[in-house]
Amino acid sequence: MTTPQRPVRRSLAARTAAFRERVDPARIGRRSVRRRAKGMTAADVAAALEDARFFARQDSGHEDAADDVRGLAELGEWERIAQLLAAGAPGTVYDPDADVVVQADLAAEAAARDAEPREAAGIAASADKLQALRDVTLEQTEPDKGDEAIRD
Template structure:
């Protein structure tokens, strides 16, 4: 074994892999000297650790590919629903829909209806956005215009005025044109509605007494 190592050390002197390969031979020689038997990869802790690391890397890559496939499938679904005019409140948002939106933008298959759908779900606190943590994350992840649209829809809902399908489409146009102004309008509506809501609450308490 030592003769083999010495010969490899000479043959690999000018090879970048030389020191590593010679070091591996020396490690195996020391292992055999300790065990006194034939070399068995299954009993080599270093080899087993490397194989385990390779398996973990392969599993992580497989998971990544599956997640990419799932994301692409969800993006395809949202695009198809948007084109068919069926992306509405009956379709619940899911974790990862923001990434699906970004994929649609990246591949040039984006439809503005997707933003309106996300904004409505955020305003209604429905689907994925029923979770407070998801709503908090949306503040940092969704585009300004989507968040502004959601804030205005929520303020308009507090007026109690019924709205037919498509009647609040102007909110999306406002948010697209000027998110800051849309937020300001929502804040103003909240301030105007607050005294009314307090008065209604007080009236309800008086009637209950």
Template sequence: MGEQKRPEAVVDYAQHGSACPPAASRPPVDPAQISRRSVRRRATGMTHAKAEAALEYAQFDRRQSLRHEESANDGGRGEAELAEREGIIALLAGTGEVYDPQADAVVLVAGPSPGPATLSMCLASSASV
């Protein structure tokens, strides 16, 4: 029996020393989207009161970051974090429930995020370069 050939279009990135596609073929990084995703992940299970406390802390942290020029230019990440936290608080207001991103209409419209295994694998391979 002969050895089966792979189609020409399929590239084995591991063969080239990377588990991820080349940077040119990946979509550009959106710091605001990363921030929103991070806030939703950290807010999972929070009550309205805890979400308000987290917003106060994030506002304080943002004010402190703006005092330093190198921290102030974060690609929109700080504003996106505050806006996402405010949206979560508005969603939880008066409900008495805990936050669940699976039930958040905004998250459902935005679509699923890339899996953490893929992301960590890509980060690990780019760190070793």
């Protein structure tokens, strides 16, 4: 009969190495609007804005949907795009690649993605140092009478 082996515990750095993007409902809503608005004229965006306002009014009557972050972000984005196209030349269509707000958001997200793994690695290294210090401290402590059975 063999005794079960204790699984090897990975370091905190290895466990946190995989980058996971946080879920942001507002950002998801803005991206969704930008995809749908691509190629729309000012009249198309105005119609979509009216639809978004209608759904916002409908949601305000429901307690669970009244504080919908994504819906509010979508409404705000439709309003911003409508203003952008109203200020442009007649017949202009929306292009997210030419939108300075979209480009600024993409640059900020790229910078955050680059910084996140560095921060996680720093935190993991600190945690590993604390774990090593804890292990050394436990080895250096003298057991009280009767603690031998607990340590074993």
